[in-house]
Amino acid sequence: MLELTTLRTSYDAFDLGPIDLTVENEVLAVLGPSGSGKTTLLSTIAGIVDADGGMVTLNGTELTERPPEDRDVVLVFQDGALFPHMTARENINYAATGATPIDALIETLELTEVLDRNVETLSGGERQRVALARSLATEPGALLLDEPLANLDAPIRHRLRHELRDLFVSLTIPIVYVTHNQRDAAVVSDRIAVIHDGDVHQVDTPTELFAHPETPLVASFTGNVNVFRARIADHDRLEWSGRRMCAPIDGRDVGQSVQFCIRPEHVSVVQSSTNNPNVFAGTVTKSVFQGSSYNLTVQLKHATDPVRLTLSSRTYDRLELAEQEQLRIKLNTNYIHII
Amino acid sequence: MLELTTLRTSYDAFDLGPIDLTVENEVLAVLGPSGSGKTTLLSTIAGIVDADGGMVTLNGTELTERPPEDRDVVLVFQDGALFPHMTARENINYAATGATPIDALIETLELTEVLDRNVETLSGGERQRVALARSLATEPGALLLDEPLANLDAPIRHRLRHELRDLFVSLTIPIVYVTHNQRDAAVVSDRIAVIHDGDVHQVDTPTELFAHPETPLVASFTGNVNVFRARIADHDRLEWSGRRMCAPIDGRDVGQSVQFCIRPEHVSVVQSSTNNPNVFAGTVTKSVFQGSSYNLTVQLKHATDPVRLTLSSRTYDRLELAEQEQLRIKLNTNYIHII
Amino acid sequence: MRQESILSPDWLTVTLVLGGVLVCYYLVPVAALFLSVPLGDVIVQMSDPSVVQVVATSLVGATISTVVATVFGVPLSYWLSREQSRRSSIIVGIVVLPLVLPPIVSGMVLHMVFGPSAPIGRLAAAVGVQTWRSLLGVVLAQTFVASPFVVVTSLAAFSGVDPTLEAASRSLGKGRLTTVYRITLPLAMPGIVAGMALAFARAMGEFGATMIMAYHPETMPVRIWLAFSGRGVDTAFPIAILLVLVSVAVLVVLNTVASNPWT
Amino acid sequence: MRQESILSPDWLTVTLVLGGVLVCYYLVPVAALFLSVPLGDVIVQMSDPSVVQVVATSLVGATISTVVATVFGVPLSYWLSREQSRRSSIIVGIVVLPLVLPPIVSGMVLHMVFGPSAPIGRLAAAVGVQTWRSLLGVVLAQTFVASPFVVVTSLAAFSGVDPTLEAASRSLGKGRLTTVYRITLPLAMPGIVAGMALAFARAMGEFGATMIMAYHPETMPVRIWLAFSGRGVDTAFPIAILLVLVSVAVLVVLNTVASNPWT
Amino acid sequence: LETGWFPTGDRHTGPVTILAAGSLTNVLSNGLAPTLNTPVQIETHGSARIARMVADDIRHPDIVVVADTALFNAPLDPSWYSVFTSNAVVIAYNTSTEGGKRVGRAENAWYELVAEDDVDLGRTDPKADPLGYRTLFVLELAARYYDVEDLTATILADEQIYPESSLISQFETGAIDAAIAYRNMAVERGYDYIDLPDPIDLSAPEYAEDWYSTVSYTLPDRTAVQGGTISYGATARTMADDVLSVFNRLVRDASLRQHGFILHESFPNHHGHVPARIETPDHPTGRSTAERSVTRPVSQ
Numbered sequence A, B: 001m002l003e004l005t006t007l008r009t010s011y012d013a014f015d016l017g018p019i020d021l022t023v024e025n026e027v028l029a030v031l032g033p034s035g036s037g038k039t040t041l042l043s044t045i046a047g048i049v050d051a052d053g054g055m056v057t058l059n060g061t062e063l064t065e066r067p068p069e070d071r072d073v074v075l076v077f078q079d080g081a082l083f084p085h086m087t088a089r090e091n092i093n094y095a096a097t098g099a100t101p102i103d104a105l106i107e108t109l110e111l112t113e114v115l116d117r118n119v120e121t122l123s124g125g126e127r128q129r130v131a132l133a134r135s136l137a138t139e140p141g142a143l144l145l146d147e148p149l150a151n152l153d154a155p156i157r158h159r160l161r162h163e164l165r166d167l168f169v170s171l172t173i174p175i176v177y178v179t180h181n182q183r184d185a186a187v188v189s190d191r192i193a194v195i196h197d198g199d200v201h202q203v204d205t206p207t208e209l210f211a212h213p214e215t216p217l218v219a220s221f222t223g224n225v226n227v228f229r230a231r232i233a234d235h236d237r238l239e240w241s242g243r244r245m246c247a248p249i250d251g252r253d254v255g256q257s258v259q260f261c262i263r264p265e266h267v268s269v270v271q272s273s274t275n276n277p278n279v280f281a282g283t284v285t286k287s288v289f290q291g292s293s294y295n296l297t298v299q300l301k302h303a304t305d306p307v308r309l310t311l312s313s314r315t316y317d318r319l320e321l322a323e324q325e326q327l328r329i330k331l332n333t334n335y336i337h338i339i
Numbered sequence C, D: 001m002r003q004e005s006i007l008s009p010d011w012l013t014v015t016l017v018l019g020g021v022l023v024c025y026y027l028v029p030v031a032a033l034f035l036s037v038p039l040g041d042v043i044v045q046m047s048d049p050s051v052v053q054v055v056a057t058s059l060v061g062a063t064i065s066t067v068v069a070t071v072f073g074v075p076l077s078y079w080l081s082r083e084q085s086r087r088s089s090i091i092v093g094i095v096v097l098p099l100v101l102p103p104i105v106s107g108m109v110l111h112m113v114f115g116p117s118a119p120i121g122r123l124a125a126a127v128g129v130q131t132w133r134s135l136l137g138v139v140l141a142q143t144f145v146a147s148p149f150v151v152v153t154s155l156a157a158f159s160g161v162d163p164t165l166e167a168a169s170r171s172l173g174k175g176r177l178t179t180v181y182r183i184t185l186p187l188a189m190p191g192i193v194a195g196m197a198l199a200f201a202r203a204m205g206e207f208g209a210t211m212i213m214a215y216h217p218e219t220m221p222v223r224i225w226l227a228f229s230g231r232g233v234d235t236a237f238p239i240a241i242l243l244v245l246v247s248v249a250v251l252v253v254l255n256t257v258a259s260n261p262w263t
Numbered sequence E: 001l002e003t004g005w006f007p008t009g010d011r012h013t014g015p016v017t018i019l020a021a022g023s024l025t026n027v028l029s030n031g032l033a034p035t036l037n038t039p040v041q042i043e044t045h046g047s048a049r050i051a052r053m054v055a056d057d058i059r060h061p062d063i064v065v066v067a068d069t070a071l072f073n074a075p076l077d078p079s080w081y082s083v084f085t086s087n088a089v090v091i092a093y094n095t096s097t098e099g100g101k102r103v104g105r106a107e108n109a110w111y112e113l114v115a116e117d118d119v120d121l122g123r124t125d126p127k128a129d130p131l132g133y134r135t136l137f138v139l140e141l142a143a144r145y146y147d148v149e150d151l152t153a154t155i156l157a158d159e160q161i162y163p164e165s166s167l168i169s170q171f172e173t174g175a176i177d178a179a180i181a182y183r184n185m186a187v188e189r190g191y192d193y194i195d196l197p198d199p200i201d202l203s204a205p206e207y208a209e210d211w212y213s214t215v216s217y218t219l220p221d222r223t224a225v226q227g228g229t230i231s232y233g234a235t236a237r238t239m240a241d242d243v244l245s246v247f248n249r250l251v252r253d254a255s256l257r258q259h260g261f262i263l264h265e266s267f268p269n270h271h272g273h274v275p276a277r278i279e280t281p282d283h284p285t286g287r288s289t290a291e292r293s294v295t296r297p298v299s300q
């Protein structure tokens, strides 16, 4: 168990913390915008950046005053930090404690081919995988990963994501996994911490975090891009865009001004013009192909902000939507989340 | 217009090309696995790596023998290659020709805050944005980008992706955009080239490429992860998994052994047990939450390879599927693509 | 394995002890020099016009030598750093030659080339430039002995500059010259300045080659030697102290101008 | 702006001309030295047992000095590279002192500390070790003059090693010692070897300080001086050539052992 | 290499150390040393520097030999010394240069040629070594002897001054046409040279008293040196047996003559409180004809 207690550190123009976090033998993903302090947090836990205050303990042992090599915590750097005078194999062997059979690791990470190459000639993704293998070869008591998949291409990332998940679970150590990719975070982690400007905003399981963000920032950061201001109109109605639509009000005070959000994939296109209070008419202002889905931006009649929705290409093809087309969308009551 | 004619180059253990490609005033995304030669291709176009043969021309001017600075082509390096002795602003001003107002650029890329910081203290994503701004400030005749969004977090990436698209379109120059992110490729580019092991496999518009990959590799690389071997059974039937299902055979010879693919989001779950030949019974072996959707792995009774499908969380919630559950899936005829 | 850092204080101690011994080894003899002469004697020397003249010759000579070494040596080391062939290894070997020669031999061989009986020396004399027994002779000798420091140190500095940065600059449309001037040189500057400092220090202290090539006008080391021969250490040491003070002052200035050239 | 590279051939020419002039400036005098003496004379010298003795003294002395400089200097420069304070700047200043002193003055001040009338010299003599007029004296003199090269050059090399790599190694559980030994040292090795080469070359050529501190046993520069005062350049130059050959041979070996230490 | 690695502090068990004038380098190492059965270490420098090194405690040789006994008045002050050889000042000329050849042909009229602009003359520094001021003496005496006024003024120029070491290399590489040197240097190195008449060349004791002594030079430390016969003096500073046996061989070394030195009848002659263990010469101690230095401030 890795515990951070009011951990603080700072640069000239940046303050991290105080951060309180407990990481059991699980994978905790740290999601956060660029410059939010993710790398700084990992460096502080690893002892590479000195803490200004607070405490780091691993399985009850206080680490705060120890040098990096005595923390039993391995940090995988954002750029790999491979030793340039060694081959990939030598990099891995340097770290290996001898206990883990590294061959399996090398196979999982698809490194067999590049093993005897000088690391300076490796491509970005190859470097990152070598760094990952190297860190795993040490059998650490805790593992800190700084965007370990950032330079990997989609198929290998996809494969690795699942294999890493299995690997991580088998390690039964605390793992902190910094990423800016929500999907990586959702797949690989048990819980996700969202960090912004040096502070932790929310820590939750992926499903919970994606469904029920506690702040607009967390919402937007987890792909909940439709965040709107509204007013509680009734015990089960929300007044928005000139309409009173059904929403899970949960006993909030009537008249209160709130924000609510709904994920773009939970907004559906409906064809029949029912009298459903959650159905709105609008115009497609933008439609973008995204590979496996389409992103639509819809301007409603009485709303200021546009609503974004994601349609599978199957639905999109079926509906034959084009830009400037009129359509009706439905904000499903169950997926409306009031912040 | 940027033209590559039988362009070749090589390292000890890697050969790139011969590559023939024409990039009009458009955005061409280059997708390919790690180590496939994407960076090498850009470096060769930019003149940083010498070509072994072939030709690069820009708007009719042959560039092959010219030094990098005379090519009017700017390469944005994978790691930014920021000048460490300058601030972010100085990096940008160094490149600026004076003609472009760089203020707008700085705003779009959200760099105002870090402008006077020494680049060594910038976070990964900040560095990448400065590199982007620097390259755009030169008003190049062609732009080569090596994974410019790799270190960006999801929301800014999402925003930037669209803004970059608009920016790129407004530049009306040939732009080559290397990425390993299919979504980036789909959103930002007019056409996509898939590269593997130094060779171009397919060049097509995003929709075409995603729907009709020409090789299994392109299929797997564009997220078409369900690739199966089958036999042409009839003028409109494919024999697979012990069944003869409907498929767009397009006059292929009966008895021929082929591969077909279907995207995971085009596989649907059906509830009624119709006699449809495209409906198969199977068991869910794995179900993974991915943030905005669920990934299911389904083992069919008579098939060797499992089928993967993506369900929106809405559908997933409605169906109440769990691992080891029995279900029926449908491979929609229109989305089956024979390679 | 995870235990070894328990040794780490010891390791630091060993490092500091070894380094400390070396620093003392430099410091103690120099301190002995300073303590052996009353400060008054140094001041007396400083007010002797002939000594002022000698200090001027040394300073001017060493400065010109350093500048010449930089102007000629820095381009050479840039070229060497970017051209890694057999040829460049041989050239690096040639650059080390002057270091291997005892300075007096250097003086003699320079005299064989630039002396009054040598073609070059005669040629120069014919156009009114005397390459020996002149400030030019001092500069020739000091440059020969001291300039390799600039080349070797700058070479290391240039090799440390990431070629990707040069590639990036050129891709941004800047020519080689601009790139070298605005990217490579600033990044290599600490090393170049260190090389200049070494060259300047060596030129100030150079005795053997200068003595053979020039002798007149006298430089400080020649004057120290003469003073020693004439009247012993009591007159030689004050000038030696003066030499240390002048050199250190110049190096401090160089150091300040180029902020911290050592790191 | 996009036109400037049209100048680039000129620029290359200027670089090569400047560098070429410098290389010639090193090469021509040395070539004159080699051409001034028939090869036979060098061979005759090499078969003279007293010359063999002198070569041995020089080689042994310079080797020991280089090793001492490395053992004491490399830890010092590592510490200096990682500790960037006022204190470390002052220490760097002290390290440059021996370069500033004319070698003969260095010899005199070393004699003040290690000579027979100095406390340290007497103390050493009391335990049976003579610090002057002995091989030890040679080593003391050469180390004083030559070891700063190791410190300054290694310092630059260590500063060039990315601290992230050290952090990565320590995070992998390796202590400072292992990290320095397996990561920092190998990466700084080219610079350290370059420093060792400079120090060795300087030690081989060192005359002034060695002459004062030892004179006997003779080193090659002392023998050159003696041969010269006794019988003139005809006997001195063959030994000078021998010195160049021996030093270059050692440097080539050092270069080969450490692959390419210059880049 | 067996000796001298880590020698002990007890010098009497080591070789006998001789600190000698530079002009004796060759004769001592190639003439004397091979005939001795005691090992010797010979170190040579300019005489003035030798005196300084001993006076300033930088050297502790067993035997000190200087090219000018004046140095045994100051800065050295031994209780005794032996004068054992003399030398002469000659004009060495360079047969490989045009100017040198002309000097060679001119023989006695050398001074006229040397005064000309196109003959380059080299000499050493009067401030730094005896040959330097002896050159001045020679020119002064020559001016009187040949009755040429202003001879010194026309001949002397600052550019002629070279350090001893450099003078030889300049001469050998043809940079100077003629050099004022000791005879032994010319003989040992096989230079062509002009033997000067006795009244000029500072070799003849008979001219010492009344003629050589009429010229003088003031050193930087304000010591005035009077002209006299060139006389090499030696003293032993350690009274060990091997040292004294070397000393006695040194002061009677026959090879000096072959090397171009001058051995007068009276040599060696002893001065001061000579220890009994120094072999006394067959003839009585004569009066010194050597240069004398007078340690009095010279008024400007």
Ligand SMILES: Nc1ncnc2c1ncn2[C@@H]1O[C@H](COP(=O)(O)OP(=O)(O)OP(=O)(O)O)[C@@H](O)[C@H]1O
Binding pocket: A011, A012, A013, A014, A032, A033, A034, A035, A036, A037, A038, A039, A040, A041, A180, B120, B121, B122, B123, B124, B125, B126, B151, B153
């Ligand atoms: N050495 C430093 N000196 C000063 N400021 C720094 C330093 N390192 C980082 N910072 C600043 O601290 C803040 C946090 O940086 P950090 O690298 O932790 O961000 P991050 O969350 O890892 O971002 P990214 O996703 O872009 O890598 C940023 O504003 C960054 O510019």
Ligand SMILES: Nc1ncnc2c1ncn2[C@@H]1O[C@H](COP(=O)(O)OP(=O)(O)OP(=O)(O)O)[C@@H](O)[C@H]1O
Binding pocket: A120, A121, A122, A123, A124, A125, A126, A151, A153, B011, B012, B013, B014, B032, B033, B034, B035, B036, B037, B038, B039, B040, B041, B180
């Ligand atoms: N300097 C070099 N020397 C030898 N081989 C090299 C060199 N640079 C790259 N390679 C090899 O060439 C191949 C292509 O490399 P490249 O960097 O172009 O890949 P990439 O497609 O950009 O990969 P990534 O997405 O991981 O950045 C790889 O196998 C790489 O290891």
Ligand SMILES: [Mg+2]
Binding pocket: A038, A039, A040, A078, A146, B123, B124
């Ligand atoms: Mg980071």
Ligand SMILES: [Mg+2]
Binding pocket: A123, A124, B038, B039, B040, B078, B146
């Ligand atoms: Mg790449």
Ligand SMILES: O=S(=O)([O-])[O-]
Binding pocket: C102, C103, C104, C205, C206, C207, C208, C209, D102, D103, D104, D205, D206, D207, D208, D209
């Ligand atoms: O070593 S020196 O010749 O310069 O004294």
